[in-house]
Amino acid sequence: MSAQLRLYKAHFRASRKADGNSDATCRIRRSGRTAFLAALLAAALACMTACESAGSQTAQARQESPRLLTVEEREVLAQAEKILTRDCMKREGFSFWVTPEIPEPLERLFPYVIDDKEWAAANGYGRGIRERREALARSDPNRRYFDRLSADRKAAAITALNGPTSEGLEADVPGMGRIRHSDKGCVSYAQRELYTDLRAWYRAKKVTDALDRTARVAVVGDPKLLPATRQWAACMHERGLPYDMPQKTRERFALRPEAGEFATAQAEAACARSTGLAATLRELSRAHRQRMDSRHPTEVKNRALLEYKALSRARDIVRRG
Known part of the structure; x- marks a missing residue:
């Protein structure tokens, strides 16, 4: 899990504790924050997939690059x-x-x-x-x-x-x-x-x-x-x-x-x-x-x-x- 994602989660938990006085308000805010967190998780997963794909392509290109052969x-x-x-x-x-x-x-x-x-x-x-x-x-x-x-x-x-x-x-x-x-x-x-x-x-x-x-x-x-x-x-x-x-x-x-x-x-x-x-x-x-x-x-x-x-x-x- 990235440092940015952990920071957003910590912020979300602190916000839930501070807003505990109003159930209705909490449900509204929880719904919005849940949607926000879901979007953030999706973005993080997409980034990880893209990075892994790029790393795999780089490793493959490095493996296929020519070199001088041994005797x-x-x-x-x-x-x-x-x-x-x-x-x-x-x-x-x-x-x-x-x-x-x-x-x-x-x-x-x-x-x-x-x-x-x-x-x-x-x-x-x-x-x-x-x-x-x-x-x-x-x-x-x-x-x-x-x-x-x-x-x-x-x-x-x-x-x-x-x-x-x-x-x-x-x-x-x-x-x-x-x-x-x-x-x-x-x-x-x-x-x-x-x-x-x-x-x-x-x-x-x-x-x-x-x-x-x-x-x-x-x-x-x-x-x-x-x-x-x-x-x-x-x-x-x-x-x-x-x-x-x-x-x-x-x-x-x-x-x-x-x-x-x-x-x-x-x-x-x-x-x-x-x-x-x-x-x-x-x-x-x-x-x-x-x-x-x-x-x-x-x-x-x-x-x-x-x-x-x-x-x-x-x-x-x-x-x-």
Whole structure:
């Protein structure tokens, strides 16, 4: 009960006590006050109903508003797309296997500097991840299947998968110009089933993927990064590691196993955090990405919205598939 309603009730009881000398007058006043109180209660109930309805609508809108998906949720989308592609290829008379997701490479996990000491202790500079990626690529059943097909059959399978010509879908991609893809074929079918608006999805994905790449280039070339990089280098030198920038450590340990890889990776992560290099990179990355996103608001919004709405469909597809 609202404070205003309690106040009116208290006032009504006090008025009844003061007017108790005249029964006739009391009955008249009681009738008027009763009508007034009934109207007040009706108004209060209407307000409560309206407030509850508005609150429910606000909560529903908040629940439906798009957000960036987690790594695990993106893997669900990828698996659902493969399942839909498999079913489409089967209808076209070809085989297709739903394969595990290839793990992200070091360049995607830590595009600038390793700043997770525990990850560095377990993975070094990602040599194990590279080996797993290469092993999965070599054992890919789809690759082996396509390689065994005759020339005519392989051409037909590629057409079934990717469509006959690069027509139907297009996007103006920053740094690349206009690119096109077929709106037919099983890949396009799967994406249409998952994201519903295939043309909007194609443009959104191609543009935002390009923004990721251009933002990383802008961060590396930002003069504001130099002071933090110098501090990181000084920290590494104090540990007996002669590296002036994180790219040098990757060049050293990228191709072959070498003594000191894991110790160097842990030192890199510790220095990245203690000198503020990791924090500076996060700030610059956010600033450059926001600047670039502001130039392509439609594609950025569409990707978040279409992915978020597709997630429940993807879960159902994976559960059934």
